[in-house]
Amino acid sequence: MLKINKKLLISISAAAVLSLGLSACMENASPTNSDAAVKASIDGGVSYPVENGKTSSYDVNTNAHGADVKYGRTPTKAEYDAWNTDIMPDGTGLPEGHGTADEGSDIYDAKCTMCHGDFGSGGGGYPSLAKGNAYDLHKTLTNQRIKPNDDGPVRVFGSYWPHVTTLFWYIKDAMPHPMTGSLTDDEVYSLVAFILNANEMKIDGVEVDDDYVLNRKKLLDVKMPNRNGFEPNIDGPNGPENVRKFYANPKNFGGQTYDVKNPASRCMKNCQEPTAKVVYIKNGGIHDFHPPLSNVKDLPKVKNTAFNAKKAYTANCAMCHGAEGMGAPVLGSKADWAPYIAKGMNDVYKNGIKGINGMPPKGGSSLSDADFKLVVDYIVNQSK
Numbered sequence: 001m002l003k004i005n006k007k008l009l010i011s012i013s014a015a016a017v018l019s020l021g022l023s024a025c026m027e028n029a030s031p032t033n034s035d036a037a038v039k040a041s042i043d044g045g046v047s048y049p050v051e052n053g054k055t056s057s058y059d060v061n062t063n064a065h066g067a068d069v070k071y072g073r074t075p076t077k078a079e080y081d082a083w084n085t086d087i088m089p090d091g092t093g094l095p096e097g098h099g100t101a102d103e104g105s106d107i108y109d110a111k112c113t114m115c116h117g118d119f120g121s122g123g124g125g126y127p128s129l130a131k132g133n134a135y136d137l138h139k140t141l142t143n144q145r146i147k148p149n150d151d152g153p154v155r156v157f158g159s160y161w162p163h164v165t166t167l168f169w170y171i172k173d174a175m176p177h178p179m180t181g182s183l184t185d186d187e188v189y190s191l192v193a194f195i196l197n198a199n200e201m202k203i204d205g206v207e208v209d210d211d212y213v214l215n216r217k218k219l220l221d222v223k224m225p226n227r228n229g230f231e232p233n234i235d236g237p238n239g240p241e242n243v244r245k246f247y248a249n250p251k252n253f254g255g256q257t258y259d260v261k262n263p264a265s266r267c268m269k270n271c272q273e274p275t276a277k278v279v280y281i282k283n284g285g286i287h288d289f290h291p292p293l294s295n296v297k298d299l300p301k302v303k304n305t306a307f308n309a310k311k312a313y314t315a316n317c318a319m320c321h322g323a324e325g326m327g328a329p330v331l332g333s334k335a336d337w338a339p340y341i342a343k344g345m346n347d348v349y350k351n352g353i354k355g356i357n358g359m360p361p362k363g364g365s366s367l368s369d370a371d372f373k374l375v376v377d378y379i380v381n382q383s384k
């Protein structure tokens, strides 16, 4: 049993290192070069050697091969350039060419329908390329699914993608799935025209019908309905800074600010603090909070509900001590109380608490000892 556990632990920690790419972390946790370590197989059965207490996670296991291993070769510039295509919204990288939706339809039937379905309808795990009028579907993007059967947002190329050039790029680079890079530029223009047609889209107010000749210039005139639908703007050198600014304000992502003026109110809007809460994990524990956690350990202050001895007397004692003839010493009678007080107050308290000669314990009340004594003091003071 113990053996199994040990093995398990080792393969888990080795896998964690792989996924994080942090071999230095293994300093303490790494297995020693024992049998268990050699057998711990991860990543297709390869055992990574442990050197100086560290698992050489991403290194090629040269020990296993007994010689230096070299994979592949540096690609030639031509090979590299053939793969390194970028087709940008401003037209950078977009080749000249042309094609119609009609031509695209034939290519689509031959090379795309088997996965993406008729007219880009999708299905069987393959994405839809069109679901109807892009401009109408764009309006669904703000739909909220509050109940399970509510219509959610419809995200397809036409309704969702911000740049039409990405469609060209995607098809040219990555489709058809089993034969990437096999389409000519004109074929891609035709396919893009076909997909624009299936999304019922217009270019400069003109519908992309079957015979519409799409070319480079026309393509760059396409205005995608969701072109301004993404924020923050992650493009360009200011992208990372835009993202930081965006997430610094919770209002940008549905959060709200906290009602500082009336913190106890049940908050229906403006409820969240303006700065995001940050928690640091240091030295193995949650260490630092922003805003800081309170370290005041007092109990909350209880309202001053001063014990009212007179009231307690009226409620618990007056029926016997309130009038003559009840067999109890009467409140206000110096003569009645003098003999009791003479014994000393400690005895008076004790007898009262325990009960004595027709005086039930604490007079039958549920007062605490301390409060009972306060009532005794009240009676005695009234009777001196």
Ligand code: HEC
Residues within 6 Å of the ligand: 107, 108, 111, 112, 113, 114, 115, 116, 126, 127, 128, 129, 156, 157, 167, 170, 171, 175, 176, 177, 178, 191
């Ligand atoms: C063998 C199946 C297959 C064939 C054939 C195929 N595709 Fe695809 N296509 C896929 C898969 C799978 C994805 C999703 C890939 C992903 O999301 O990682 C995809 C994604 C796409 C997308 C992106 C859709 C989106 O909204 O994310 C487009 C556009 C596309 N294909 C166009 C085409 C065109 C045009 C053809 C024909 C030239 C084609 N595909 C042929 C399997 C295929």
Ligand code: HEC
Residues within 6 Å of the ligand: 312, 313, 316, 317, 318, 319, 320, 321, 326, 327, 328, 329, 340, 347, 348, 349, 351, 352, 356, 357, 358, 359, 360, 362, 363, 364, 365, 367, 372, 375, 376, 379
């Ligand atoms: C059921 C009637 C009854 C009630 C109710 C009652 N008492 Fe008494 N109490 C007596 C009697 C009878 C005596 C006299 C006992 C004796 O003389 O030995 C007595 C005696 C006492 C004594 C003197 C005890 C001693 O022997 O030193 C104190 C003090 C006292 N009561 C306080 C209270 C207080 C305070 C309450 C209300 C919280 C209370 N009593 C309610 C009947 C009552």
